[in-house]
Amino acid sequence: MSKISRRQVIRTGLAAGAMVAAVSCSSKKEASSGGGAPGVITNSYKDVTLRFIGTGAAQSKEIKAQAEKDLGFKIQLRALGTEENNQIAITQPKQYDIFDGEYFSLPLVYPSGNLQPIDVRKIRNWDKIVPYFTTGQFGEGAKVNNSQGTAPFKVMYVKDQDSKEFSPTATDWATLIPFQYNADTLGYRPDLTGKKIESWAELLDPKFKGKTALLDIPSIGIMDAAMVVEAAGMMKFGDKGNMTKAELDQVTDMLIKLKKEGQFRAFWKNFDESVNLMSSGEVALQSMWSPAVTAVKARGINCVYAPLKRRVSGVGWRDWSV
Numbered sequence: 001m002s003k004i005s006r007r008q009v010i011r012t013g014l015a016a017g018a019m020v021a022a023v024s025c026s027s028k029k030e031a032s033s034g035g036g037a038p039g040v041i042t043n044s045y046k047d048v049t050l051r052f053i054g055t056g057a058a059q060s061k062e063i064k065a066q067a068e069k070d071l072g073f074k075i076q077l078r079a080l081g082t083e084e085n086n087q088i089a090i091t092q093p094k095q096y097d098i099f100d101g102e103y104f105s106l107p108l109v110y111p112s113g114n115l116q117p118i119d120v121r122k123i124r125n126w127d128k129i130v131p132y133f134t135t136g137q138f139g140e141g142a143k144v145n146n147s148q149g150t151a152p153f154k155v156m157y158v159k160d161q162d163s164k165e166f167s168p169t170a171t172d173w174a175t176l177i178p179f180q181y182n183a184d185t186l187g188y189r190p191d192l193t194g195k196k197i198e199s200w201a202e203l204l205d206p207k208f209k210g211k212t213a214l215l216d217i218p219s220i221g222i223m224d225a226a227m228v229v230e231a232a233g234m235m236k237f238g239d240k241g242n243m244t245k246a247e248l249d250q251v252t253d254m255l256i257k258l259k260k261e262g263q264f265r266a267f268w269k270n271f272d273e274s275v276n277l278m279s280s281g282e283v284a285l286q287s288m289w290s291p292a293v294t295a296v297k298a299r300g301i302n303c304v305y306a307p308l309k310r311r312v313s314g315v316g317w318r319d320w321s322v
Contacts, residue, residue, distance in 0.1 A: 086109055106166075190302055200232075211283050222248065
């Protein structure tokens with residue numbers, strides 16, 4: 001029997017795998033889909049290792065171990081910051097087999113031609129994915145209005161198997177399979193803040209000078225910063241997901257000023273940095289992801305993932321989350 005390659009494993013077995021986001025390919029020939037239904041993994045695959053790149057938030061040793069046990073081959077995890085993850089996906093397709101990327105990264109990564117579209121007809125539970133991702137709706141015909149940023153549905157499909165162009169309507173070819181939820185809000189340690197945190201504006205409270213941190217991934221961090229200054233009543237935005245140059249310049253100037261004044265302890269770039277900053281007590285509150293809060297709690301430290309609110313002129317508080 002000839003040696004089984006990574007590509008053959010991907011074609012026959014991973015179409016139905018829960019960990020698949022998108023699969024790299026180095027040529028149009030390799031991008032073509034294999035025929036038939038996903039195959040049964042046999043001992044032929046025991047020497048294969050699939051290389052998985054993505055952010056640390058999605059990389060669980062427990063899930064990796066269970067996947068290897070269930071699928072019969074090895075998975076190599078490589079945790080990267082968003083910028084490096086995108087860069088490798090675009091410029092080094094031979095360095096990975098599975099790409100785990102955020103939706104907002106797809107307009108940068110997908111046109112490179114390094115990702116293989118997924119035939120949704122081979123995904124057994126495709127119709128059970130939360131419809132917001134596959135149709136742009138919540139529930140029975142409830143559309144999402146006034147969304148800001150890259151709505152998943154806008155980049156969920158490509159026009160056909162060989163296309164690099166996103167489709168505004170559903171097709172049989174998906175860019176990725178969503179397998180986790182994440183959000184940006186504030187994480188905080190009640191023992192260090194001494195109170196409940198309910199607004200992004202708390203990051204600017206002089207009481208926490210030198211004890212706050214923001215995310216330093218440009219595509220996300222700038223929106224976190226926008227919510228901070230908007231909640232503090234310092235600015236208003238037309239669309240935080242598509243800011244004007246003037247808005248970007250103004251937010252940046254504010255951040256530079258605040259950093260020089262010592263308001264921020266750090267700007268973190270990856271999952272582990274955020275966990276370590278909070279666990280060590282170097283920060284009392286910071287923009288944070290849910291899995292990072294869980295990781296801090298796993299160390300026996302009380303950390304809260306805050307449902308935030310924002311102030312609306314003269315009418316009190318309303319819910320606000322991203």
